[in-house]
Amino acid sequence: MFDLRVLLESIIDIATVVPKTLALALVILLLSLLVGAVIALIQKFKVPVFSxxxxxxxxFLRGTPNVVILLLMYYALPEILTFFTGILGIEFDANSLNPIITVIVTFTISYSVFQSEIIRGSILSIDKGQIEAAQSLGFSSWQTFRRVIVPQALVEAFPDIINSLMIIIKSLSLAYLITVVDILGQAKMVGALNYRYLEAFIGAALIYWVIGMVLTLIANRFELKLRRGFH
Structure with a gap:
């Protein structure tokens, strides 16, 4: 039978990994945005070969499930690193690779492609007249990019970026497959201790829900402040 006390205990136990999960998600978000920006620039300027x-x-990434990519990288990344370190003459033990590194690399690559679309779309949404006005005032290309394009592109992209953060947090539930414990992974471990999986998974769902509401609230307030800055 469902036990409320067990649910509360499960929530407390699962909550211990929330900071780790959020930190991991933020690292992946920032790295994917950085790589996504590079991809967007390569596509914008149509760099030969790379584009x-x-x-x-x-x-490939759009048609392949994240779980397949994660397992593929789990076995391929150590081999890739062994190959390149061997060329450089560096000793590397493939078995010593922390699974967290694999998770970060996998999801950074997976989501950087989608982040590039967000970045490209936000830049294209800026009125060209504002760019021309900045240039007429004597702004250099870098000044125009830093003072006109970036601030306004950030406002347009911000909701999608927060949405990406939520998607990454939920996608990290796959990390348990390669021994990285996140919210869902912790819920599985808590449920296995007392065989009360129902309470454990409900606890995980409630924690995901609370995180989503808090991030949405923060995002809405921050976006409002950003938009007020341009009016």
């Missing part, structure tokens, strides 16, 4: 490689990568 074609990115198109193939985009097609």
């Amino acid at each position: 074609q490689i990115i198109k193939v990568l985009q097609s």
